[in-house]
Amino acid sequence: MTLEPQDVRALIDIGFIAWSRGFDTEAAKIFEAIRLERPNQEAGYIGAALVALQRGEPGRAVDHLRRIPPTDNARAFLGMALLSYGERVEAIEVLNDVVESADDSPPGRMARMVLATIGAQPLS
Numbered sequence: 001m002t003l004e005p006q007d008v009r010a011l012i013d014i015g016f017i018a019w020s021r022g023f024d025t026e027a028a029k030i031f032e033a034i035r036l037e038r039p040n041q042e043a044g045y046i047g048a049a050l051v052a053l054q055r056g057e058p059g060r061a062v063d064h065l066r067r068i069p070p071t072d073n074a075r076a077f078l079g080m081a082l083l084s085y086g087e088r089v090e091a092i093e094v095l096n097d098v099v100e101s102a103d104d105s106p107p108g109r110m111a112r113m114v115l116a117t118i119g120a121q122p123l124s
Helices: 005-020 024-037 043-054 058-066 072-085 088-102 106-117
Strands: none
Touching (some): 058 072, 072 088, 072 106, 088 106
């Protein structure tokens, strides 16, 4: 059975709500289902990465995010995961790339905010 796009969108929303409320087990199952149903969409991988970060598993988060194409959105989350994993230099490089390519978009603003939080100045 294939899910309709609106059903997948609803699952993504529910997964992020579950994650934001601390229901990491439930969120992980939802994001796994999304990855199986839509392996070419980044939402399932980003959600799984956020669950891994919530669980204190930054290496797993990095692994999830390296499996998807390097969109600005995916790279912004990758930068955050790399920071949590202790890879500060690479994280700053990735986040600066996001700021440079997507400065006034949500991923660009998020990357800029993360850089400011760690006391790193964006290159642009």
